[in-house]
Amino acid sequence: MPGSGFGRILRLTTYGESHGPGLGGVVEGCPPGLELAEADIQADLDLRKPGQGGTSTKRVEPDHARLLSGVFEGRTTGTPIAFYIANEDQRSRDYGELASVFRPGHADWTYFKKYNGIYDYRGGGRASARETAARVAAGAIAKKILAVRKISVQAACVELGGIAVPPEGMEIDKALSHPYFAASEEILPQWDARVKQAREDRDTLGGVALVVARNVPPGLGEPVFDKLDAVLAHALMSVGAVKGVEVGEGFAAARLTGSQNNDALLPCGKFASNHAGGILGGISSGQDIVLRVAVKPIASIAQKQRTVDRYGNPTKILVGGRHDLSAIPRIIPVLSAMVALVLADVLLMQARVEFVR
DSSP states (O other): OTTOEEOSSSEEEEEEOTTSSEEEEEEEOOOTTOBOOHHHHHHHHHHHOSSOSTTSOSOOOOOOEEEOSSEETTEEOSSOEEEEEEOOOOOGGGGGGGGTBOOTTSSHHHHHHHTTTOSOOGGGGGGSGGGHHHHHHHHHHHHHHHHHTTOEEEEEEEEETTEEOOGGGOOGGGGGGSGGGBSOSTTHHHHHHHHHHHHHTTOOBOEEEEEEEESOOTTOSOSGGGOHHHHHHHHHHTSTTEEEEEETTGGGGGGSOHHHHOOOEEGGGEESOOTTTTEETTEEOSSOEEEEEEEOOOSOOSSOEEEEBTTSOEEEEOOOSOOOSBSTTTHHHHHHHHHHHHHHHHHHHHHHHHHHO
């Protein structure tokens, strides 16, 4: 399957399916000498693992990442870092019907067409959100690289089920201590009520995440086709539930004038505002990189839906199994990981440029 690798200098290749023995990845290009232990990766995986929170699936996976190579005596060696995460709570019997029927909103139909009817339909197989565990593990490695330059990546949920956190109430630094990884504690009663109603309606919810990268030096990113914002959008849009990415003002910039949208430059590399979201001409400006990510509702709903079988016959389906009510909050560490992977990659790319100079 082409398309399972990402990055240029720091490159991640992932493998595995939702109901296979396990999944994992290989990270190439990590510099030697960084302190790295399984516990470092586990801390991020614990934020993503199933079985926690009011919107999460009841599937329980410990998601323990085992380092197989690339680390010796607690430090990276510069060789490929391979890791493995076992699947321990599959219930494949819930998916028997999917061998011949396509679920609306899922990738069943497109995988069937792409691979001539040969694909692992159990829990979505390779298209399952379970695949993102490998991204989070790799993101933890990328964050080790970023930490050398004191670059941090933080993410939070700013909207759930159409209810948004007011801009003046944002507390992204505290989000990981809040339910839903919410950017505001005050919004929680409204979100709880919205989740309760969706559960009663046997439906699911979408949301919006905010990702902010701080202390990013100016000059990162490649002009033209590999602009930093283009690569970030690619990385975030590669996450299955993501349907839109905004940088800085995003779509709101289309409703501003140039005088409103421009960020005035000040002495000492400062700016008067950050409508551009920390990226100008596809290159980091030295400001915070600010991204908003639209997350679609989970496609598996507890309602009968119209569909067709693999022979084109109309039928109806009631999706079984254990599913999240929303990708929020478990997608938050996934988005953070993807941004970290991009920034670590472009940081290493820039190191090559600076060496030539």
